[in-house]
Amino acid sequence: MYDFIGIYQEMIYFGVFGVVGITMIVQSKFWNKNKRNIGDMLLGIAVVIACLYTVIQDTRAIQNENICIYEGKAWESWHRGYTFMGAEGDKRKLEIWGPAWNKLCEEQIEKGKRYRVYYEEETEIIVKIQEIK
Structure with a gap:
């Protein structure tokens, strides 16, 4: 089951x-025609x-x-998410919004470990994370 709380959180912010x-x-x-700014x-x-536009896109997503x-290694963190590096060296920035952090990440994401990341394609917001052992 996927957790869309990150997308809901983005909708609330916008x-x-x-x-x-x-x-x-x-x-x-x-x-007022005379005082209009x-x-x-x-x-x-x-x-x-x-x-x-953003709320409509998120609702559609x-x-x-x-x-x-x-699937890839956690490469670096940034203020709203993580960059993961795939097997071919491609990098992808994926986002985690607000309270979704505690629900999606049972453990701290560590740099260099491999993860399977499920994300919504259009918004690139993470909906599920699994560590690959």
Whole structure:
């Protein structure tokens, strides 16, 4: 069974950004022609559109469940995930979001160990990790 909490967490984060975008649109006073701030209004609209696009993509990813498997060594960690190196030397950056870390990683991921990583293809968010022994 795959754990999509990382994708849900990303949707929540971008939902909050969407609320910030709506706030920017309201603060731009778009209804008052004399006091309208076009820059804030356009930035707010751009933020809302980007957030809607991301949330729609994530919703589609959860509904379609296009899970890929990648086997490789843990190469390096970065602020939102890990880079894994495959057998042919190709590297792939995959993400782990927020509370998904504790659910997916029973043990600390160690550099140099081999792992089988299950991730959603479109978002590249990890949904399951297994150590290969």
